[in-house]
Amino acid sequence: QLAAALPAGTGVLSMQNGISNAAVAAQAGAGLVVLPGMVPYNVAELGPGAYHRGTAGRLVAQRHDVLDGWPPVFEAAGVPLDLVDDARPIQWGKLLLNLNNPVNALSGLPLRAELMERGYRRCFAALMEEALGVLARAGIAPAQVAALPPGKLLKVLRLPSPVFRIVAARMLKIDAKARSSMADDLTLGRRTEVDALCGEVVRLAQAHGMQAPRNAKMVQLLDVWPRKPEQLSPARMSEALGL
Known part of the structure; x- marks a missing residue:
């Protein structure tokens, strides 16, 4: 639709999470200059037309003349x-x-x-640790896009909650x-x-x-949620992940 509406050579930023979206968009929009970008902050839709930014940060995009x-x-x-010369490490850092x-x-x-639930943090850390192992095998060094590098973040996530609350005070500066x-x-x-997230790690x-x-x-x-909606407790999620 964009390719049909915009002049050839128009720049388009793909700000979606994940790694491959810009490449997919470039195939669909021949003639457009599709560039990858990254949104570092959380945005929640509170109602129709009401969007709430809950965390801080600056947008990032691949440098280009457009x-x-x-x-x-x-x-x-x-x-x-x-603007950065290579957005891929930042995209992987955000994906983690x-x-x-x-x-x-x-x-x-x-x-x-x-x-603030240690069980959920342990699940998050397990997914990240697995992804870091895959990235290491692939020779990809993710950029640090959080207050801590990924390796240190893993250790912090696994701390007992009273300690985590203190050590991760900056991370917890999130709107309720x-x-x-x-x-x-x-x-x-x-x-x-x-x-586009966990699936990218698997591929x-x-x-x-x-x-x-x-x-x-x-x-x-x-993937099974629409047919079987079910919220998971920390214990059940940990069990599903084999923790």
């Missing part, structure tokens, strides 16, 4: 945009954090409340209303983006002769 002159416009609009999205969606809780977009999708009975693992069973399990759990 974006020359645009950063000041984004800055003036209150959504600052940083997004592995909490299916955990949050299946918990039925707002993000902050879910992160914030939740993952995947949770919104479940509420509305829509297909989720789990295949990368397979491409390098590995398995990613925990991320594969999360894809399965989200």
Whole structure:
């Protein structure tokens, strides 16, 4: 639709979570300059036309001539945009954090409340640890997009909750209303983006002769939701992931 409506050479930012969306969009929109980007903050839809930004951060996009002159416009609009030469490490760094999205969606809780449950944090950490092993095999070094590098974040996530509350005070600066977009999708009975997150880890693992069973399990759990909606307790989710 964009290719039909826009002049050839128009820049289009693909700001979706995941890794492959810009490539898919480029195939669908021949003639457009599709560039990958990343949204670091949480946005929750509180109602029709009401969107709530619950965390902080700056937009990131792949540097290209079509974006020359645009950063000041984004800055003036209150959504600052940083341009980078290679967005792929940042996309993978964000994907690692997004592995909490299916955990949050299946918990039925707002993000902050879910992160205060150690059982859910252990599930998130298990998914991230599995993904880091796959990335290491693939020779991909994810960028640090959170306050802590991924390895240290794993240790923090597994801390007892009273200690986690202190050590991760910056991470917990999340609006009480914030939740993952995947949770919104479940509420509305829509297909989720789990295949672009956990599914991407599974495909990368397979491409390098590995398995990613925990991320594969999360894809399965989200895929059956429309037919069997069921929120999972920390214990049940941990059991499903083999923890």
